[in-house]
Amino acid sequence: MPPFDIAILTTGDELLSGEISDSNTRTVAEILSTYGYRLRCSLSVPDQEKEIVAALQYLMSHVQFIIVTGGLGSTGDDRTARAAARALGQPLVVNDVALELIREWFAQRNFSMEPNNERQALLPQLAQPLKNPLGTAPGFRLQHRNGCELFFLPGVPAEMQAMFKQSVFPVLQQKMPNVSPRQQRTFKLFGLSEPKIDQLIPYQQLPAGVDVAFALDFPLVLLKLKATGKDAASSLDQAEALVLNKLGDYVIAKNGETPEGNVSKLLSNAGLTLSLAESCTGGLLSAMLTSQPGASAFLERAGVTYADSAKQDWLNVPALLLQQHGAVSENCARAMASGLRQNTRTDLSLAITGIAGPGGGTAEKPVGTVFISLASASGVHVKRYTFSGDRNQIQRMSATMALEWLRRFTLQQMEK
Amino acid sequence: MPPFDIAILTTGDELLSGEISDSNTRTVAEILSTYGYRLRCSLSVPDQEKEIVAALQYLMSHVQFIIVTGGLGSTGDDRTARAAARALGQPLVVNDVALELIREWFAQRNFSMEPNNERQALLPQLAQPLKNPLGTAPGFRLQHRNGCELFFLPGVPAEMQAMFKQSVFPVLQQKMPNVSPRQQRTFKLFGLSEPKIDQLIPYQQLPAGVDVAFALDFPLVLLKLKATGKDAASSLDQAEALVLNKLGDYVIAKNGETPEGNVSKLLSNAGLTLSLAESCTGGLLSAMLTSQPGASAFLERAGVTYADSAKQDWLNVPALLLQQHGAVSENCARAMASGLRQNTRTDLSLAITGIAGPGGGTAEKPVGTVFISLASASGVHVKRYTFSGDRNQIQRMSATMALEWLRRFTLQQMEK
Numbered sequence: 001m002p003p004f005d006i007a008i009l010t011t012g013d014e015l016l017s018g019e020i021s022d023s024n025t026r027t028v029a030e031i032l033s034t035y036g037y038r039l040r041c042s043l044s045v046p047d048q049e050k051e052i053v054a055a056l057q058y059l060m061s062h063v064q065f066i067i068v069t070g071g072l073g074s075t076g077d078d079r080t081a082r083a084a085a086r087a088l089g090q091p092l093v094v095n096d097v098a099l100e101l102i103r104e105w106f107a108q109r110n111f112s113m114e115p116n117n118e119r120q121a122l123l124p125q126l127a128q129p130l131k132n133p134l135g136t137a138p139g140f141r142l143q144h145r146n147g148c149e150l151f152f153l154p155g156v157p158a159e160m161q162a163m164f165k166q167s168v169f170p171v172l173q174q175k176m177p178n179v180s181p182r183q184q185r186t187f188k189l190f191g192l193s194e195p196k197i198d199q200l201i202p203y204q205q206l207p208a209g210v211d212v213a214f215a216l217d218f219p220l221v222l223l224k225l226k227a228t229g230k231d232a233a234s235s236l237d238q239a240e241a242l243v244l245n246k247l248g249d250y251v252i253a254k255n256g257e258t259p260e261g262n263v264s265k266l267l268s269n270a271g272l273t274l275s276l277a278e279s280c281t282g283g284l285l286s287a288m289l290t291s292q293p294g295a296s297a298f299l300e301r302a303g304v305t306y307a308d309s310a311k312q313d314w315l316n317v318p319a320l321l322l323q324q325h326g327a328v329s330e331n332c333a334r335a336m337a338s339g340l341r342q343n344t345r346t347d348l349s350l351a352i353t354g355i356a357g358p359g360g361g362t363a364e365k366p367v368g369t370v371f372i373s374l375a376s377a378s379g380v381h382v383k384r385y386t387f388s389g390d391r392n393q394i395q396r397m398s399a400t401m402a403l404e405w406l407r408r409f410t411l412q413q414m415e416k
Numbered sequence: 417m418p419p420f421d422i423a424i425l426t427t428g429d430e431l432l433s434g435e436i437s438d439s440n441t442r443t444v445a446e447i448l449s450t451y452g453y454r455l456r457c458s459l460s461v462p463d464q465e466k467e468i469v470a471a472l473q474y475l476m477s478h479v480q481f482i483i484v485t486g487g488l489g490s491t492g493d494d495r496t497a498r499a500a501a502r503a504l505g506q507p508l509v510v511n512d513v514a515l516e517l518i519r520e521w522f523a524q525r526n527f528s529m530e531p532n533n534e535r536q537a538l539l540p541q542l543a544q545p546l547k548n549p550l551g552t553a554p555g556f557r558l559q560h561r562n563g564c565e566l567f568f569l570p571g572v573p574a575e576m577q578a579m580f581k582q583s584v585f586p587v588l589q590q591k592m593p594n595v596s597p598r599q600q601r602t603f604k605l606f607g608l609s610e611p612k613i614d615q616l617i618p619y620q621q622l623p624a625g626v627d628v629a630f631a632l633d634f635p636l637v638l639l640k641l642k643a644t645g646k647d648a649a650s651s652l653d654q655a656e657a658l659v660l661n662k663l664g665d666y667v668i669a670k671n672g673e674t675p676e677g678n679v680s681k682l683l684s685n686a687g688l689t690l691s692l693a694e695s696c697t698g699g700l701l702s703a704m705l706t707s708q709p710g711a712s713a714f715l716e717r718a719g720v721t722y723a724d725s726a727k728q729d730w731l732n733v734p735a736l737l738l739q740q741h742g743a744v745s746e747n748c749a750r751a752m753a754s755g756l757r758q759n760t761r762t763d764l765s766l767a768i769t770g771i772a773g774p775g776g777g778t779a780e781k782p783v784g785t786v787f788i789s790l791a792s793a794s795g796v797h798v799k800r801y802t803f804s805g806d807r808n809q810i811q812r813m814s815a816t817m818a819l820e821w822l823r824r825f826t827l828q829q830m831e832k
Binding site: 014020022027276287290295309395 | 429434436445448449455463490612615692706707709717774807
């Protein structure tokens with residue numbers, strides 16, 4: 001058990017009724033672990049004053065540093081300030097500093113303040129308000145007489161994150177300055193199952209103190225190497241070399257990278273232009289590539305050519321070919337990629353056509369049948385896959401496989 | 417406090433280090449609350465035997481029904497079975513039934529069994545194995561001598577979910593048969609802020625026993641009405657009518673619906689065909705519409721026309737117009753939509769062009785400037801927006817606004 005324990009309490013009926021995922025725990029955990037701190041536990045309770053009080057009392061007797069999120073809004077189901085006042089035995093009063101912060105926020109934006117917003121200034125008597133740069137609800141800080149520090153932040157993820165960085169993390173660093181950051185290397189693998197990867201890891205040769213862990217982020221397997229202490233970096237360097245020697249071919253991204261981010265960078269660096277023709281993925285591949293800045297440097301255009309008329313008109317796929325082979329066929333994929341490249345004169349044209357389901361499958365071409373084709377100056381390649389899963393899994397698997405084609409092709413080009 | 421308390425314990429370093437979000441808690445919570453059960457708390461601890469043992473002991477003394485997920489894999493960081501054995505004071509032994517389940521799984525798929533997979537049959541002595549229809553790791557059930565029921569499931573979301581439905585939920589229904597399901601109505605609003613919505617709710621007129629709650633699912637505000645007991649349905653009907661009377665215009669989806677799902681249904685029902693030209697949203701709108709089955713019934717094609725050449729070639733946007741007004745302009749949006757409609761002859765053609773950032777903004781057209789245009793038999797409409805947020809928020813806001821245009825247009829058409 002570390003000497004200084006940190007916990008997060010997230011409040012909200014929606015967290016326990018399954019309506020939304022708890023992204024705040026993840027955000028806080030991520031920042032903490034980057035700097036070598038560790039969450040001892042995360043706890044979620046409903047928006048009930050009684051339950052929040054009980055959770056606070058339990059946590060205050062177990063840890064020294066508590067982050068609480070949610071329930072500071074302006075509406076009737078926001079009960080955290082009241083619960084905090086009860087748990088710490090303080091009356092709830094209008095906090096003048098908090099009221100001023102709220103007024104400022106509205107004044108700066110020329111927004112009109114609603115009467116409900118004033119309610120957000122009702123805080124436990126000894127609370128220190130914390131400025132919210134992105135929203136109307138101020139947070140607040142409290143100290144229990146046993147020394148436990150409590151920080152109350154809004155549940156809206158962007159506001160929570162900004163306030164955590166600005167008002168909470170600096171206090172933590174002051175209270176617990178000498179942490180030894182845990183270092184970690186993450187490898188995102190595509191194309192091998194977890195047990196297969198596990199078998200290939202040279203466990204016997206890994207330096208002492210290096211931990212191995214797995215996680216899934218469909219369709220990727222995440223392999224993590226972790227170490228702490230002053231030799232962490234050199235141990236991890238050694239472990240990384242051993243792992244990459246066995247598994248490097250399957251590593252599609254590392255650490256904070258994404259497959260789509262890496263492909264974007266590779267294409268930009270190689271100076272290659274790209275055009276896409278998507279059918280069963282419906283624009284997913286294009287949306288992935290354009291979710292990051294700089295896509296305009298390499299992506300000339302992308303067509304979601306659902307109807308046969310679109311394939312004929314935008315990709316020059318002959319009507320006869322569609323009639324003879326169907327839109328989900330090796331011939332059609334090939335014609336889509338090469339027709340697109342003739343039209344666009346991009347270095348690369350990639351086409352995907354398939355059956356994402358749930359309907360549309362046949363005995364010969366079941367749901368999950370997907371053809372990928374890549375046209376370049378060195379010719380047109382096409383391959384048939386049979387993916388399993390639901391519609392969204394088949395779409396994600398297809399888009400990731402297409403990224404993998406682009407990654408391998410560009411790496412080969414750059415080696416030449 | 418309900419008489420029968422249920423908790424979920426999720427295990428995994430990755431949950432507390434921020435590497436992934438805890439989707440299993442959400443899944444379990446969602447199923448439970450649909451049937452009127454309620455999670456009393458959710459707890460997450462790292463992959464450490466000691467921490468899992470402590471969490472189990474804490475939960476066993478507080479609740480009667482515990483679902484544990486994670487740590488049943490075949491790799492070295494899977495320690496849940498060992499922790500369960502310690503927490504319940506039972507030795508860890510090879511369970512023959514579990515071993516048989518694992519062998520069957522491999523045999524049925526003609527996969528070869530890795531030695532690591534045998535480790536998954538090491539269970540606490542009195543464990544009853546639970547079949548895993550989707551993976552190699554069997555789950556198991558244990559009873560504490562105080563009557564507490566514990567169910568251990570794998571952490572892989574699809575496996576966890578299948579096993580929860582098959583092996584856990586039926587036991588819960590048997591143990592606690594007479595629950596009164598909590599009923600809920602969710603309204604997903606677009607275009608009004610939470611305090612504005614709150615002000616419009618006729619709280620004084622709502623029937624007693626109806627609770628109101630809010631949540632954010634950017635860019636939507638979720639408004640929920642909840643009630644329990646035998647009058648729940650009629651109270652909620654009454655409350656729904658009152659709320660829709662004030663806010664109906666802003667409700668873009670209800671309950672399990674999504675804005676994109678509703679627009680798909682509306683277009684299909686109205687028999688209208690659609691084509692899209694996306695620039696700054698990069699295919700996001702198309703990917704949203706095609707993430708559900710049946711998109712081919714109305715979506716003829718979608719073009720992600722990033723480069724000027726693509727706008728000229730696929731959308732007939734004149735080169736001179738691009739030169740004079742730029743690609744992010746009212747004129748260009750109008751030309752994209754009308755050019756696309758001339759080419760495709762679809763009933764509707766919608767175009768989006770803008771600056772999603774972080775780069776590319778100017779004083780005159782800052783990041784967040786987005787033009788949306790819709791062409792139909794009744795003419796071409798275009799509007800300029802200035803959205804705020806990061807790249808992904810601007811893309812999501814733009815795509816949702818475009819869906820809202822399609823929803824309103826189609827509803828008006830159907831009224832005619």
